[in-house]
Amino acid sequence: MRSELFAAKLVLSRPLLGGNVMIGAEYSHTERQDDYVNPEGYVPTSFSKLKEQNISPFLEYSRNTPIGQLSVGGRYEWVNFDYYEDGKYMEGQSRNFSNFFPSVSLGSEIGGVQLQLSYAAKTRRPSYQQLSNNVTYANRFTLQSGNPLLEHEVVHNVSLMGAWKFMQFSVDYNDRRNAIIYWGEQMEYNPAVTLTSFKNLHSLKSVSAFLSLAPKFGIWSPQLNWGVQKQWLDLETTDGLLKMNKPMFTGAFNNTFNFNHGWMASVEMNYQSKGDMENCSETKNIFYVDAGVTKFFWGDRMSVKLSGTDLFHGMKSGNRMYYNRASSLQINNYDSRKVMLTVRYKFNATRNKYKGSGAGESEKERL
Secondary structure: OEEEEEEEEEEEEEEEOOEEEEEEEEEEEEEEEEEEOOOOOOOOOEEEEEEEEEEEEEEEEEEEEOOEEEEEEEEEEEEEEEEEEOOEEOOOOOEEEEEEEEEEEEEEEEOOEEEEEEEEEEEEOOOHHHHOOOEEEEEOOEEEEOOOOOOOEEEEEEEEEEEEOOEEEEEEEEEEEEEEEEEEEEOOOOOOOEEEEEEEEEEEEEEEEEEEEOOOEOOEEEEEEEEEEEEEOEEEEOOEEEEOOOOEEEEEEEEEEEOOOOEEEEEEEEEEOOEEEOOEEEOOOEEEEEEEEEEEEOOOOEEEEEEEEOOOOOOEEEEEEEOOOOEEEEEEEOOOOEEEEEEEEOOOOOOOOOOOOOOOHHHHHHO
C-alpha cells in the first residue's frame, strides 16, 4: 500500500452583530495504491488505485441571547471519488457526493446546572481499506475484501450535556444512515468458505447515557463513571429476522491518592457487560484492575512509576458475529497482566504556541 495526501485548511473569524462569525474551507486530495500479489493462486492477484478530492466550505455564527449561548452553522461537502482496478478506470465504482450538514447548539445555566443541547449532522466516510476490492487470504475457510460500492455514513446526533459541581452527565441519540458494518457471505463455488467484507445498513439507531462523579476527599480523588448504550437493529438473515437490541453497560471506578513529599498512588477498575454492538454480540463480561505508585522529583520534572495492569487477569472477551447464512464465535484471552517501571524526565518543557486544528485529520484516520 502506498498513500499520498495533500490537505489545506483556512479559517477566518471576526465579530458580527454582537456575536462572532467563523468562515472557512478545507481541501484534501488523496491517492492510494493497493496491490495484493498472491503467486500461489489461492486468490487472484489484483492492483487497485483510489483517488479522492474533497472540498468543504463551512460557516458558523455564535452569540449570547436572553436564553443562552446560541451557535448555528453548516458545512457543505463535495467529494469526487475515482476507482481503478488493474489500471482500468471503473465507472460503476466511481462516484460524486454532494451534501450539506447543519448544526445548532444552545448552552445555558439553570439553577447552577450548566446545560447544552445540540444537534449536528456529520459524515463518516469508509476507510480506504474498506473501499479496496482486493481479496486477501485469511485461512482456508475465510477470505477478506473491501467494498468499493460502500456509501458514506451520515450520522444525525442529538445530545444533551450537563454539569453540576462534581457531576457531569450526557444523553445522546444517534441515527446512522447507511451505517457501515462488517459482513460475510458464503462463496457460491464452496459454501464452506466465507468472504468477509462490509456493507451498508439503511439505518442504525442508538441511545447512550453517561454519568460521571468526581468529588474530592482530602488526599483521595475518586471518579465514578457509568454508561449504557442500546441500539435497535433488526438483522435480516436466511434464518429469519434477528433482533440485536441487548443494551451494553460500562463502568469505571478510578481512585487517585496524592500524598505528601511527591508520592501519588492510583487504583483503576473497569467493567463492560455483555450486549449487542452492530451485528456483533459480546458474549463475556469484562472486569480488570490496574494500580500504580508514582514518585515525583524536582517538582514534576522527573517521575518514577511502578504500575501493574490487569492484576486479576480479567481482560478476557468474546464476541459472536452474525452474517447472512452463518455466524462466527471468537474468544480472546489477552497477555494483558504485566508490571511496568517507567522513568520520565522532562527537558525544557514549553507550551506549544500553535493553536491550529490541522488539515486533513479525517483523511489521515481513513488512511
